[in-house]
Amino acid sequence: MKYYKHVHDLIGNTPLVEITQFDLPEGVRLFAKLEYFNPGGSVKDRLGKKLLQSALENGHISPGGTIIEPTAGNTGIGLALAAIGTGINVMFVVPEKFSIEKQELMKALGATVVNTPTKDGMTGAIAKANELLTEIPNSYCPQQFANPANPETYFETLGPEIWEALDGHIDVFVAGAGSGGTFTGTAKYLKHQNPAIKTVIVEPEGSILNGGESGPHRTEGIGMEFIPPFVDTAHFNAIHTISDKDAFARVLELSQKCGMLVGSSSGSAFEACLREAKLAKPGTNIVTIFPDSSERYLSTGIYKNE
Ligand SMILES: Cc1ncc(COP(=O)(O)O)c(C=O)c1O
Numbered sequence: 001m002k003y004y005k006h007v008h009d010l011i012g013n014t015p016l017v018e019i020t021q022f023d024l025p026e027g028v029r030l031f032a033k034l035e036y037f038n039p040g041g042s043v044k045d046r047l048g049k050k051l052l053q054s055a056l057e058n059g060h061i062s063p064g065g066t067i068i069e070p071t072a073g074n075t076g077i078g079l080a081l082a083a084i085g086t087g088i089n090v091m092f093v094v095p096e097k098f099s100i101e102k103q104e105l106m107k108a109l110g111a112t113v114v115n116t117p118t119k120d121g122m123t124g125a126i127a128k129a130n131e132l133l134t135e136i137p138n139s140y141c142p143q144q145f146a147n148p149a150n151p152e153t154y155f156e157t158l159g160p161e162i163w164e165a166l167d168g169h170i171d172v173f174v175a176g177a178g179s180g181g182t183f184t185g186t187a188k189y190l191k192h193q194n195p196a197i198k199t200v201i202v203e204p205e206g207s208i209l210n211g212g213e214s215g216p217h218r219t220e221g222i223g224m225e226f227i228p229p230f231v232d233t234a235h236f237n238a239i240h241t242i243s244d245k246d247a248f249a250r251v252l253e254l255s256q257k258c259g260m261l262v263g264s265s266s267g268s269a270f271e272a273c274l275r276e277a278k279l280a281k282p283g284t285n286i287v288t289i290f291p292d293s294s295e296r297y298l299s300t301g302i303y304k305n306e
Contacts, residue, residue, distance in 0.1 A: 015034050172276050173287050180231035201236040
């Protein structure tokens with residue numbers, strides 16, 4: 001008999017799947033880590049678990065206290081899931097534009113959701129969270145955008161899982177960046193194992209990594225309005241800026257050709273992988289992360305190509 005004692009034990013160790021349904025140059029292989037297999041449905045379950053653990057260990061929070069975090073949604077779901085059964089309250093500040101499904105799931109897991117205007121972006125959500133911290137006693141903000149535990153989460157889990165799954169045969173690592181934690185931690189781990197691995201960071205148009213202006217985009221979960229302190233340009237060898245149109249077209253193709261029901265940040269990462277594949281020599285293994293599932297974006301018309 002094989003069974004688990006708690007859904008918390010199901011976080012991580014997600015499947016890595018080869019994508020064979022697309023025309024790739026001879027000898028180039030592409031693999032995706034399906035993070036929607038986590039119990040809260042995204043790559044951010046790993047972060048929620050780690051942020052809560054380190055907050056408890058460092059005495060920043062104790063039962064009865066409140067965690068307050070600005071989040072695009074998935075980190076909130078991860079934190080709310082991790083907090084179940086701990087006696088810790090969770091409150092999230094979410095810009096209005098983010099998907100209603102994510103906000104409903106956070107609430108279903110017991111969280112309070114505070115919305116901020118879409119036009120103020122994540123910067124507005126961060127400002128509101130700071131305000132709430134001064135008002136609510138025994139509150140603590142893990143600050144995923146500044147907390148070194150964010151990249152550490154992925155250095156400790158995602159990086160080793162990918163390395164082991166492919167016995168180290170990795171040539172290119174591609175991942176989208178919102179806070180940059182997933183990319184930074186995983187890329188750092190892989191580079192430690194083999195400095196020759198090419199690390200490629202992915203952003204939507206409307207993100208500032210490639211020198212562009214900050215602006216609106218439909219691709220959800222990635223895109224930077226500022227560069228968090230733990231993101232170091234030394235960690236990446238290339239940047240791909242992917243339009244919403246290209247990302248959403250890939251989302252549809254991934255479902256129809258591969259049966260992979262993924263969110264738009266996965267579509268964006270996949271488009272970047274195909275661009276890398278065109279540049280690659282035979283024998284190249286490209287690995288990417290599919291952070292979450294399309295099911296949490298159905299209300300936003302993810303398959304409608306609007
Ligand atoms: C769907 C989705 N994709 C990608 C990311 C980017 O992850 P990171 O903040 O680690 O850069 C997030 C972050 O919440 C996300 O929710």
